Amino acid sequence: MASRLQPSRAILDLGDEFYDPVAAADFPQTILRFRNDRAAAEVGLEGLSDAAWVRHFGRFAPLPGSLDQPLALRYHGHQFRTYNPNIGDGRGFLFAQVRDMNGRLMDLGTKGTGQTPWSRFGDGRLTLKGGVREVLATEMLQALGVDTSRSFSLIETGEALERGDEPSPTRSAVLVRLSHGHIRIGTFQRLAYLRDADTMARLVDYVLGKLYGEPGGDPVRLLQHVVARAARLAASYMAAGFVHGVLNSDNINVTGESFDYGPWRFTPTWDPGHVAAYFDHAGLYAFGRQPEAIHWDVMQLAVSLRVLTDAEPLIAALEAFPDLYQSEVTAALLWRLGIMPRGTTEDRALVQAIEPVLRATETPIDRFFFDAFGGRLPDRYDEPFAGVRAALTPYRPRKCRSDTYWSGEPCSMLIDEVETLWSAIDERDDWAPFDAKLAAIRAMGEALA
Known part of the structure; x- marks a missing residue:
């Protein structure tokens, strides 16, 4: 086990009114498809061998010093504005708690680990496609400055799942998330x-x-x-x-x-x-x-x-x-534009200039923010963007565009590309496009940071 690991059992302070002890499903296979070593380094787990990784995040052997048994958390919620008192962790659980490098309490939670008392009529499983999609979503959002859970691990589990919304039987997986708490409204x-x-x-x-x-x-x-x-x-x-x-x-x-x-x-x-x-x-x-x-x-x-x-x-x-x-x-849009704030009035006026023009012209969002990064629009942005150009003129860049990333093309994650990436995996077991996309997303994140 990595020596920098700081395990915790803080959730137990709440008492057993908040959770139900459960066991993970016993999967036919455990094929490691993705391990997030960037996130693992933040909690002292980057030194795990692949075999140890699978043992903890595919077979769910407890992390030393953390929880002895997984816990399915209890909660209710409004689902599309209809109150439902019959929900809870139905296909996942809280596996472990750890401290990150800043001392924050972090949860390692799962998706696809089998049935719990809250599964209702579900099988408690996750499709591999669903796991791939979550990895892509979290990596893209992190790069774009969104505070998001991290996809920590994705392991294919060798079961054939029946689903009504995709061709079945389909492949199965188990996902582990790293989150700053799993307490919900x-x-x-x-x-x-x-x-x-x-x-x-x-x-x-x-x-x-x-x-x-x-x-x-x-x-x-x-x-x-x-x-x-x-x-x-x-x-x-x-x-x-x-x-x-x-x-x-x-x-x-x-x-x-x-x-x-x-x-x-x-x-x-x-x-x-x-x-x-x-x-x-x-x-x-x-x-x-x-x-x-x-x-x-x-x-x-x-x-x-x-x-x-x-x-x-x-x-x-x-x-x-x-x-x-x-x-x-306002702050988020200025960050994505790569410019320094000037003041509440000016900054909000800039945002108010951008949104209606983007909507009216149907300009691709990722293309616009890529081209405008640093506060200067290319000449091809003509008359409809005259007001945006004028509003951008006084702004100073917070980061120059000398990075080689800006000489290429914007990185997007639209549904057609998601489907293409999945097709390569599903039809040919080809993970190279998926890996290349993650590398491109992380390059964008570094250029924006």
């Missing part, structure tokens, strides 16, 4: 549903102390943190052109870290109506409605915290969201 909703104020107070204390590093159990202070982080999350999705697809309250982490990637998409153009989930018929979680959706979810946290405190300070915390979001989306 839905975790609080469950305790409010049960009217369990004492346990709710213990959860508030855990989140503030373990995840925010702030002593005391003030529910209003917790909500203020979550409102700020959620506003940043919504803003970062917009700047990245990302559509999560399923922004249910059980999919919102109280640290504001994006996670749980099912039917995600990157929108090709600035299209507020672009949806990711084929079943989102009303466009509830469309690209342009994501800030509204995330704000609504945070409201459910405020409602849950009413078992501990009065409504007025909670309402005041919620009302900060719109202004925080405007500040965060």
Whole structure:
């Protein structure tokens, strides 16, 4: 085991009202397909041999000093605005807790590890395609400045799965995520549903102390943190052109870290109506409605915290969201443009100039931000962009374009390319295009950073 590993068992402080001990499925095979050594280095696990990696993240032998047994976490949630008290970790669990190089408490959670008490009618498995898609999503989002869970490990498991939304039988996998906590808004909703104020107070204390590093159990202070982080999350999705697809309250982490990637998409153009989930018929979680959706979810946290405190300070915390979001989306767009802020008025005017032109011209988002990086538009951006060009003129670049990355083409992750990458794996077991894409994404991240 790597000597820098700092294991933790902090989740046990919450008590067994929050989880159910479970066992991982026994898979026919364990073929290592992806290991995230960048993320592993942050938690002291980069020194593991491939055999040891598979033993821990395919067979789920406990990490020394961390949890003795996996825990399926309990929570409720609103799913497309309908409350569901019958959910929880249905095909995953909390495998281990560790500290990263900055001392933050990190969770290693799974997807596809078999059935739990919360599986309902599901088989508890994950398709290999679903695992590949999550790796691509998290790597792309990290490169684009989104605070996201990290795809830590992907192991093919040798089972044939039947699925109604893709050709079946299809290949199976198990994914491990590295996240800054797995406590969801839905975790609080469950305790409010049960009217369990004492346990709710213990959860508030855990989140503030373990995840925010702030002593005391003030529910209003917790909500203020979550409102700020959620506003940043919504803003970062917009700047990245990302559509999560399923922004249910059980999919919102109280640290504001994006996670749980099912039917995600990157929108090709600035299209507020672009949806990711084929079943989102009303466009509830469309690209342009994501800030509204995330704000609504945070409201459910405020409602849950009413078992501990009065409504007025909670309402005041919620009302900060719109202004925080405007500040965060401005900062995120300036970051992606590679320019230094000039002041609130000028910066917001620039954002207000860009969005309608992108929408009206249907300019590819990734192409525009690639070309405009550093604050100078090429001449081919003609009359519709005259106002954008004028607004950009006074800005100074935060990073020059001397990097060789900027002499190539923009890196995108649109659905057609995702399908092409998967086809190479599915039809020929060819992982080279997938590996090349990860290298290109990471090169973009380094150029943007």
